[in-house]
Amino acid sequence: MTLFGERVPRVEDARLVTGEGRFLDDLGQDALEAAFVRSPHAHARIVDIDVTDALDVEGLVAIYTHEDLEGRAAEPLPLLIPHPTLTHGRTPYALAKDEVNHVGEAVVMVVAGDRYAAEDVCDRIRVDYHLLPPVVGIEASRGGGRLVHDDVPGNVAAVMVQETGDADAAVDAAPRSLELDLAIERSASTPLEGKGVVARWDADDRSLLVHTSTQTSTSVRQAIAAKLELPVDRVEVVTPDVGGGFGVKIVHPWPEEVLVPWAARRLGRPVKWTEDRREHFVSSAHERGQLHHVRVGYDDGGRLLGLSVRFWHDNGAYTPYGLIVPIITSTQLLGPYKVGAYRVEFTSLYTNTVMVTPYRGAGRPQGCFVMERVMDAIAADLHLDRTVVRERNFIQADEMPYDQGLVFQDGRPLIYDSGDFPATMARLKDLVGWDDFPAFRDRARAEGRRVGIGLACYVEGTGVGPYEGGHIRVETDGTVVVSTGLTSQGQGHQTMLAQIVADELGVPFERIRVTTGDTRRFKYAVGTFASRTAVMSGSAVALTARLVREKALGIAAQALEADPGDLEIVDGHVRVKGAGGGTVSQVDLGAVAVLANPLRYAFDEAAGRATQFAAPADPDVAPVGPGEAPGLEATGYYSPTRSTFANGMHAVVVETDPDTAEVRILRYCVVHDCGTIINPMVVEGQIHGGVAQGVGGALYERIEYDSDGQLLNASFMDFLMPYATEVPTVEIDHLVTPSPLNPLGVKGAGEAGVIPGSAAIAAAIEDAEGITLTRMPISPSELFHLRKERLVEPVETTEGHT
Amino acid sequence: MKPAPFAYHRPRSLAEALDMLADLGEEAKVLAGGQSLVPLMSMRLASPAHLVDLNQVPGLATVDVGAEGVRVGALARHSQVEHDTASYDALPLLRQALRQVAHPTIRNRGTTVGSLVHGDPAAEMPAVLMLLDGSVTLNDVNGTRDVAATAFFKGPMETDLRPGELAVGASFRRPPPGSGSAFVEVSRRHGDYAMCGVGALVTASEGALSAARVCLVGVGTRPVLLDLAPALGDGVVDDEASAALVDAAIDPETDIHATADYRRHLAHVLVRRALAEARTAAEARAA
Ligand SMILES: Cc1cc2nc3c(=O)[nH]c(=O)nc-3n(C[C@H](O)[C@H](O)[C@H](O)COP(=O)(O)OP(=O)(O)OC[C@H]3O[C@@H](n4cnc5c(N)ncnc54)[C@H](O)[C@@H]3O)c2cc1C
Secondary structure, three states: OOOOOOOOOOOOHHHHHOOOOOEHHHOOOOOEEEEEEEOOOOOEEEEEEEOHHHOOOOOEEEEEOHHHOOHHHHOOOOOOOOOOOOOOOOOOOOOOOOEEOOOOOEEEEEEEOOHHHHHHHHHHOEEEEEEOOOOOOHHHHHHOOOOOOOOOHHHEEEEEEEEEOOHHHHHHHOOEEEEEEEEEOOEOOOOOOOOEEEEEEEOOOOEEEEEEOOOOHHHHHHHHHHHHOOOHHHEEEEOOEOOOOOOOOOOOOOHHHHHHHHHHHHHOOOEEEEOOHHHHHHHOOEEOOEEEEEEEEEOOOOOEEEEEEEEEEEOOOOOOOOOHHHHHHHHHOOOOEOOOEEEEEEEEEOOOOOOEOOOOOOOHHHHHHHHHHHHHHHHHHHOOOHHHHHHHHEOOHHHOOEEEEEEOOOOOEEEEOOOOHHHHHHHHHHHHOHHHHHHHHHHHHHOOOEEEEEEEEEEEEEOOOOOEEEEEEEOOOOOEEEEEOOOOOOOOHHHHHHHHHHHHHOOOHHHEEEEEOEOOOOOOOOOOOOOOHHHHHHHHHHHHHHHHHHHHHHHHHHHHOOOHHHEEEEOOEEEEOOOOOOOOOEEEHHHHHHHOOOEOOOOOHHHHOOEOOOOOOOOOOOOOOOOOOOOOEEEEEEOOOOOEEEEEEEEEEEEEOOOOOOEEEEEEEEEEEOEOOOOHHHHHHHHHHHHHHHHHHHHHOOOOEOOOOOEOOOOOOOOOOOOHHHOOOEEEEEOOOOOOOOOOOEOOOOOHHHOOHHHHHHHHHHHHHOOOOOEEOOOHHHHHHHHHHHOOOOOOOOOOOO | OOOOOOEEEOOOOHHHHHHHHHHHHHHEEEEOOOOOHHHHHHOOOOOOOEEEEHHHOOOOOOEEEOOOEEEEEOOOEHHHHHHOHHHHHHOHHHHHHHOOOOOHHHHHHOEHHHHHHHOOOOOHHHHHHHHOOOEEEEEEOOEEEEEEHHHHEEEOOEEOOOOOOEEEEEEEEOOOOOEEEEEEEEEOOOOOOEEEEEEEEEEEEOOEEEEEEEEEEOOOOOOEEEEOHHHEEOOEEOHHHHHHHHHHHOOOOOOOOOOHHHHHHHHHHHHHHHHHHHHHHHHHHHO
16 A cells, blocks of 8 residues: 555544643753843843843853854854845844844853843843934835844845746736735734754864754754854754644744853753743744735736836844745735736845744745735726636646746746646635535525625645755664765654655655754754655655665565666565565565675674674675665666755635724635645645634734834733634645646745735635725734724625626 | 742641741741642742641631621632532522533632732633632631621732731622523633623512612722612613713723724623513523
8 A cells, every 4th residue: 555645644643632742841951041131122232231240140151242252153143045136235243243123132141050140141131232213114114214233225235136028018008907005014024933042062072962842953053063163073053852843943043042051061051942932922933024016007807907006025033044035925826816917026125123034835825915915906996706707817828938028036948837727726616516506695694694605716836945855764674774964853854755755765654764954974064944744755765765675675686686777665575576475485574784885894693694693695796886886775866957846825705893903714615736735634635734824814913013122022911823713723724736846846835824824814804894905914903903094884795796 | 921939828728728828927928729829820920938738728618608608718710610509599600600610620710819919900700700709718816707708809909808818718609589690791712711701680560670789800900899770670671871870880991902992892791681681580590
């Protein structure tokens, strides 16, 4: 039986749900602990740091400021993703030097016997600041009157334009046109486990072992080596269980990822830092805040002729992750549509707020919101059914692969590899009962209830390169050890990768052990982001398993005196095809592994079989042939030419309370196409989680800064992550259009669920209320005020099908 | 988010607890369920030098139902009160409100008396105490005093509790026969503190209301108790007259979750809903 495509229960779960998980804070019980004095001001110059009062706190070990840092550790943190248009990239120092640019920026590091003492010390350190005027929000920043960085005129980090054809001329010439201003506000990844680092310096070995809650251990390793000026082979980085990342942990090295190892080496003692919730809100990263101005031209049938989008991206105080988020918005905004001539221009702006880096969806929720609001506006203008306008603009299945004529975030052409958008839409209409909705609305109305339906479509570039690898070794007891360099944050990678190896190698699922994110095991990797693990590591591991299989067949062929072409591997045994299970004609993979490693010493019973006197051998043949290696193992890599593009469509039915303006989601339907599905249960879990975050982004979560740059809701009491009670049951249907780009036909599924949330929910509320929504999220209080502004009764909707 | 240093005390009797509180005075805070105090300490918004943990004091985890009403001891958890059948039969409002206090896990530890003493202006139980003409019993080494709900809640997180005092219990009184109650609220998420909440207690006979009172939370610095008698005519509450009374009594503020206007609007909607539900409950109890 093949496991590919099966609902194999996650091997991770038993351990995690019984409390056997090992997260960062479970480690390093013997370590000193660090805490930080962070800036209480959004923009200020540091005048003086006075530690006098703190020196007699019991348990104090060390206090460090920027002056204590030396060499490259004292330089700004790296700009991870440079881009030619990022003319004014700026990154922070590990500890602030002279100036702070957002509330929460680390100014002083304290190391003490435990975190309690470290915080007591922090409380007693006095930092004098000279306040500078803060720049908060896009409107304040683009005025350019106040500057975040003195040497960045107009607060502009970058301006970037992409175009295909003359979009503005096309809009001007179009029979009909619209202009819209659309906004998405700030949110954040908010993994339940914050960041954290434990570092151990081995003075004898002159090496560092670092555990960090990251989405990329290999790159953190390189970064620490560079910053601490250590040879790379003296640094190893291990990722323990990670309680969510959602993008914020792909950024690296975080100041603490440099400072904790630096202090551990300097003190010669293990040091640990566990980020707390408040720190996470004010010193990690946020996302989503963008303002968009759209001009669109179309014909009387609603077919797009030209689209011109200008948007402003709030990148916060620094740009270590480059322009990835706005580049994704500019390219993925197009969704499943042919828009005619297209022009997009964005300005990436500094503000005195926490920096902005990708959060699950990474610029796509904003792009999807813009495009789908445009589709709904056209439908309203032409009194057409909203699905009809979309269908008229879809790229058709026979036009695949389809070149959108732009450059994607991986620097490669934006070419959709496969997909069947009309079929996805047809399934969504079926699933949600689109055509029956007017009757439902009428019944609800008769009961005095207000209901509405909305939908949104997206295309998601997934599985971006450059590469991932896999290493597979069969142990002499038949255990198969699989390792890949990228990291896991709870997605079910162990299960998914084991399913692939079980099929490719012909071994029982239970015999496979998968390790991720441990540089001691695998040194070359990129990381977990952009919905890339199944595509990248999945393909790499499949290719590697094929190499191991070939090697096993070769060795077994000699043992069985058969031709490798006549052999197969079934249930962990190599046997002659069609020969059944007789012991003479088969050999188990553990035995093959023994034979693969010709030995001198019989250190155990199994090994004895591979020693020099155990069996007659050809005296003229070298035990390990030229070009061969001992051991039943292989390393393989997968590197695609470009990204693969998944797609999906969501439909939402909401009910709004006519009196209290509360919004309740009655149904949430998803049709999803991520190519071939390895494990539907894992994919559905990813969709559920994504939808939960989409609902959060649409109705609950919002990062609230006041005009002084103080974050008003730096806790889960006031930053409203939805509870289980707020997340609807998600109804899912899958469409499968395999990707032609990789050996498995898979596409990414990790981020999909979140992308169309705000667009679809806005559309549904708009449909229920007859009020145009141009910014998300929306709260009951805001809906109440929009109703008051309208001052008229809800407009009857005029869907084409009514 | 680790508390500042503090000394921890665990008295084994009420007398020992009162002695400690007398000794420590303003330096001490009582620890009951910890659901409000511990987060405040972790964020260093509260840094008491001494914590007097009530949890080992015997005899305080009580819920007693008598002719007068329901008396809740200092260590009765929200969930104990919520699930106590006799209390529900006597005073349905207790359960009606408690179901909207936080989440089950928090109700398993948080105490009803602690919630009264904490005095959050959006909390439900202070409103219930007001509606049910309740009182809080405060002990110190010198004796005991009962403070009526109307005098107990003084402002946001501010009550009549004095240094050295322990709230040993609270009493909720039975309303007259023919009464019905309801508690309705709107919060951002299920279990959050309400943007506005309204408890209602009405007395009805044969469909006609003879008394109607509401208590609103989240729209002032303390729970707002309102007798709607002036708006009561012909056995019904006149919506306009009641709205005018509500408007005059509340003083909502704008915060990141809701504007003052929206809270005011909710107050009107919820008063109507609470009254309607309470009236239905009164009729059901009479039947
Ligand atoms: C996520 C969350 C959501 C919540 N939502 C709500 C909600 O919707 N509505 C609501 O009403 N509450 C809510 N709460 C608060 C909860 O009800 C608390 O349990 C309650 O406010 C305090 O009770 P406690 O026993 O935990 O008191 P503690 O936290 O132990 O103490 C609170 C304060 O009261 C004092 N105190 C407690 N008992 C006594 C006593 N017997 N004598 C003298 N002083 C005393 C303490 O010194 C302290 O100052 C929520 C809490 C959380 C964590």
